[in-house]
Amino acid sequence: MPKSQHNWASKGGALDKLAQKGPIGELPRDCQLVGVGASKSTIRKRPKKKFICQKLMLALIDIAKDEGNLSWEKKYRNALYCSDQMxxxxxxxxxxxxxxxxxxxxxxxxxxxxxxxxxxxxxxxxEPQFVTLTIKAKKHWDLKTHVKAVLEAFGTILKRKRKKATRKSGLPYIGIRALEANFNPIAKTYNPHFHLIMYNAEMARDIRKDWIKYWDDEKIAAPYLQQASRIKDLNHHLKETMKYGTKIFTDPTMNKGKSKNSSFMVYIAAMHEINKAFDGSRLFSTFGFKQPTTGVRIDSGPNVTDAQYWQYESSICDYVNIQTGQKLTHWAPNCEMIDLLTQKMDVESK
Ligand SMILES: [Zn+2]
Incomplete structure (x- = not known):
């Protein structure tokens, strides 16, 4: 590699120079980048994501600080500076x-x-099927234990089915699973639950039955709450399943999607409880088949000759070209979004 080229993800690379904010002349137009990079349409949405991320992280840092939780404060601070430079x-x-x-x-x-x-x-x-498996909602002090319990339950059900399939030469369960927990601001509880996409109707029906049988208690896993239905729009349901983790914006009235977005709230203390409860657990997995790899080597990016360097400026919610001062997208948050991430942030409820 010629001397003027830089691998910006490696030590001493162009991004490190950018971080140091050294003389602009030192930043080369030709350099080797890492990975495939984000497309133009993704980049256009980045300032909005960055704006939301920064607001959430600043609030989460305060919550962790108040709790005297240094390790979480550090993690949130790390995310606060995520993709600051581009x-x-x-x-x-x-x-x-x-x-x-x-x-x-x-x-x-x-x-x-x-x-x-x-x-x-x-x-x-x-015939892919969408399945929801849930248990009774819990208070925050019980959440970590119950996250572990539902993961253990699911693992046991898969293991039993695999054993049975080997004995009777049938199929093991085939599907994908995503773990989610949302905060109920009225009851102040959290509902750890799985969203699954199962291979066919028989497997969806059986796994639902296995789940009910495993808990064997209507008060913990009420049968009517365990649902399975045929998927008509795979793209939509795959996106729904991928909403694992937790929601950012919550309807305080729990009106099942009937309320206007403008009345939503951000329950930041509850989000911190969910983050802690999920820490170290796998939120997403596939079973019965191997997840395909991307086939893209992330350590060998393109050599470019038109490199431009950008820094995210939180005061204007956009990336700014550090050589020309030009804005990258000209995106700006509307009043509703600013309100949601400032006035409508609840730092107490959990
Ligand atoms: Zn990040």
């Missing part, structure tokens, strides 16, 4: 990412990547 070249944008699952930027990249990989597989399934 290099564009060849029509794509390259950043350094924090890779935390509670980071709105990283999680959306991960989800989009999974959807792209899984859709071609799932579309071949004979």
């Amino acid at each position: 290099i564009t070249g060849n029509g794509r944008g390259h950043c350094k990412y924090c890779k935390h699952r509670f980071c709105t930027i990283c999680v959306s990249i991960c989800k989009a990547d999974r959807i792209n990989r899984l859709f071609p597989v799932l579309v071949e399934w004979p």
Whole structure:
């Protein structure tokens, strides 16, 4: 590699120079980038994601600080600076990412990547079914224990089915599962639950039965709450399943999607409880088949000759070209969004 070229993700690379804010002349137009980079349409949406992420992380840092929780404060601070700088070249944008699952930027990249990989597989399934498996909602002090319990329950059900399939030479369960928990601001409880896409109707019916049988208590796993239905729009349901983790915006009246978005709230203390409860657990997995890989080597990006360097400026909610001062997208949050992430942030309820 010629001396003027830089691998910006490596030590001493162009991004590190950018971070140091050294003399502009030191930033080369030609450099080697890492990974495939984000497309133009993704980049156009990035300032909005960055704006939401920063507001959430600043609030979460305060919650962790108040709790005296240094390790979570550090994690949130890491996500606060996620993709602060960007290099564009060849029509794509390259950043350094924090890779935390509670980071709105990283999680959306991960989800989009999974959807792209899984859709071609799932579309071949004979009659994919959407299944929801849940248990009784819990208070925050019980949440971690119950997250572990539902994961253990699901693992046991899969294991039993695999054993049975080996003995009778049938099929093990085939599907994908995503774990989610949302906060109920009225009851102040959390509902750990799975969204599944199962291979066919028989498997959906059986796994629902196994779930009810496993808990064997209507007060814990009420049969009417365990639902299975045929998928008509795979793309829609795959996106629904990929909303694992937790929601950012919650309807305080729990009016099942009937309220206007403008009345929603952000329950930030509850979000922190969910983040802690999920820490170390796998929120998404596939079973009965192998998840296809992307086939893209992330360590060998393109050589570009038109590199431009951008820094996110929170005061204007956009990336700014550090050489020309030009804005990247000219996006700006509307009043409703500013209100949601400031006035309508509840830092107490959990
Ligand atoms: Zn991130």
